[in-house]
Amino acid sequence: MIWLQRRLTLEPRSRGLHLVTRELADSLPELGQVASGLLHLLLQHTSASLTLNENASPDVRSDLRAWLDAAAPEDFPWSHDLEGPDDMPAHVKAMLTGPTLTLPVADGRLALGTWQGVVLCEHRDRGGPRSLVATLWGQAR
Amino acid sequence: MIWLQRRLTLEPRSRGLHLVTRELADSLPELGQVASGLLHLLLQHTSASLTLNENASPDVRSDLRAWLDAAAPEDFPWSHDLEGPDDMPAHVKAMLTGPTLTLPVADGRLALGTWQGVVLCEHRDRGGPRSLVATLWGQAR
Amino acid sequence: MIWLQRRLTLEPRSRGLHLVTRELADSLPELGQVASGLLHLLLQHTSASLTLNENASPDVRSDLRAWLDAAAPEDFPWSHDLEGPDDMPAHVKAMLTGPTLTLPVADGRLALGTWQGVVLCEHRDRGGPRSLVATLWGQAR
Helix, strand or coil: CEEEEEEEEECCCCCEEEECHHHHHHHCHHHHHEEEEEEEEEECCCCEEEEEEECCCHHHHHHHHHHHHHHCCCCCCCCCCCCCCCHHHHHHHHHHHCCEEEEEEECCEECCCCCEEEEEEECCCCCCCEEEEEEEEEEEC | CEEEEEEEEECCCCCEEEECHHHHHHHCHHHHHEEEEEEEEEECCCCEEEEEEECCCHHHHHHHHHHHHHHCCCCCCCCCCCCCCCHHHHHHHHHHHCCEEEEEEECCEECCCCCEEEEEEECCCCCCCEEEEEEEEEEEC | CEEEEEEEEECCCCCEEEECHHHHHHHCHHHHHEEEEEEEEEECCCCEEEEEEECCCHHHHHHHHHHHHHHCCCCCCCCCCCCCCCHHHHHHHHHHHCCEEEEEEECCEECCCCCEEEEEEECCCCCCCEEEEEEEEEEEC
8 A cells, every 4th residue: 555645845836727737747657556546635715626627728717717707806895805806706616626635546646537637726916836745646557 | 464456447428417326346355355445536527526425315306407407608719619509518517526536445435425426427318337547455354 | 444424414404504524523522542544434314415614714604604694595406395495495504515525543543634513414304313324434542
């Protein structure tokens, strides 16, 4: 059996949805030792989130951002507005998309669909670096 | 300990929300050998998703679909429209509901609530068969 | 290795979003024995849900509730209305936020971000006590 838990930091990104599949895989070379397993990711923030979505067309990711901006607009009658107009919308978007992912690992790599990539959803204008806890477990090759 | 990973295919379904609890359990007879465990499911697609919801009344599932159709309409000003009017709404709905589920297993079966069922959300008009990776682990009976 | 599965009951709460991090940790003293692990939670209901969000300002939680109430209003043209006007909106909100969470455990406690708390989203006016299955696994200290 393999068991690994590691804290990672994702570099700061602009507001929007960003593919991070490769950055994550590069930070977890031990994926290559797993015959059959799972990888769990927790983003330790409440104004950014993780999702799986289209890995090919950047248009899809910008449309997903446009939809989220329309669904949780800055001019909703928020009570909590001390941290800037992008703050409460960010909490709503993080609630809708979620801060965790659990992904299967097979034959040394993430067993995603052909068109699936891991997406960091940065909901703040200046979110800064984002902390993540990665836990990997399963059967060794 | 039990450890199992298997690729499954869900048969094609029409656009809408469909109960698949029984189809999944039938594809995973090893659930019966688990005293206490977990089952992880990844749907390997970005225009269909998995959720847990009401297993009794079909009205609930058609209302959930009606809400999703209203929330992510085909006439939103999408940039990405090459793959048909149902494509970008499908990506949004998949983001909102998510492609993964992790479910407890106890005494040889899924330990869901009385009214909970596993629901395949097919967001495309013609989604075709859907691929899934199932991972089961825990303590043997 | 540690392996534990336990059924818990969360006390009845009013409609809204409630921090339950401490109540959960108190029900799972075995967290203290885990060097590195994961905790999975399933809420066995389809009209309440679990999410991670802000643990400090109650304003954030009331704004999240206000957004959910606006997104899934009681006066949507629901077909399923036998169980009261708060029922179908509750199913939608539960679909959006989800009944499960998987959280890392490190050095004997939940490895959440500084501002993250476990939130019970009670979407019914009178939801009553809520049942939960907790599964904990990992490496012992």
